Amino acid sequence: MDRLIALPGFLRRDYRGLALPLSLLLAWYVVTTFDLANSHILAPPQAVWLEGYKHLMTGSFFLDLVSSLSRDAAGLAAGGSAGLLLGLALGVSRWCERLIAPTFNALKQIAIFAWIPLISAWFGTGESAKVVFVALAAFFPMVINVFEGVRGVSRDYVEVARAFEFGPWQLLRKVILPAASPQILTGLQLALIYSWLATLGAEYFMKSSxxxxxxxxxxxxxxxxxxxxxxxxxVGVIGAVIDRFSTRLERRLLRWRNHGS
Known part of the structure; x- marks a missing residue:
């Protein structure tokens, strides 16, 4: 009987999240249709639609999108990888933390856009400078979250691993990384978001073709x-897609924790 009355998947989804965007779209349409705002400042939805159609038909949109996403991916890969390695080093080694953490804690207080003059002086305003800026935006949240995740690993897990005579690599691979994985994935999620924002900032302050x-x-x-x-x-749609992707990725990679509990 339950199978007979079961609704299709798309009808069982929760669509309440669409209420606010649709309300804003309706308000936007009403305001521009009844000339409640200057049309030269707030273009009507149909003008935006026509402009988007023109970009799609000329092919310029896809070129712009691929260029931005490639910068984002390159910077995320470089900054995220460096942040992961440094976060692990700081979390595992007290000696490394004493040596590097004070300088890192000072550097992370600098606003990301304050680095642009220095990056421009060292790398110019070309593609490499933009990738470095994006990498920097992904680097700091990755280091912080990886470090906190590693330091949050229970000492009991480490002691049990040592009782079984785990080597350093086994301890890292079988104990530390799995236990710290939720915090590491949080760092990755933040790095995804910040790198996309930095991509747009790099294109704005270091103008590209x-x-x-x-x-x-x-x-x-x-x-x-x-x-x-x-x-x-x-920009908003891509940001929403990135957030959705990172959330699904986190759920998939951490599925083993639910099975084990």
Whole structure:
């Protein structure tokens, strides 16, 4: 009987999260339709739609999107990997923590955009400078969360591993990494978010020929608010996709914890 009345999957999903975006879209449409705001500042939804269609048809959107995502991926890979290694080193070795942690704690207080003049002086304003900036944005949250995850591993686990005569590599692979994995994945999730934000910041402050941020800058310079708002929508959608991807990845990688409990 339950099978007969079971609803399809798409009907059983919770759609309450769409209430706020749809309400904002409706308010946007009402405000622009009844001229409650300056159309030169707040373009109507249909203008944004037409601008997006033009970008899609000319192919410029895909080129900008690929350029931005490639910068994001390169910076995330470099900064995330370096952050993982340093976080593990600080968490495992007290000697390493005493040597590096004071300097790291001072550097992490510097606002990420304050690094741009130094990065520009060392690497120029080309592609390498943008990747370094994105890597820096991913680096700090990764180090902090990996370090906290490793230091949060129960001493009981370590003592049991030593009783079984685990070597350093076995201790890291079979005890420390699994126990610290939730915090490590939190660091990865933050690194994904910050690297995407840094990608747009790099394109804004170190202007490039292609990129979603560059497309928004061009729209602003030509006072084409439809293009600017289309870029804002694209940035928001990609950010939501990244957040959704990281959440699903965390659930999948930590599924073993639920089975074991």
């Amino acid at each position: 292609y990129g979603v941020g560059n497309s928004m800058i061009d729209g602003r310079e030509h006072f084409n608010m439809g293009s600017v708002l289309f870029g804002v929508v694209v």
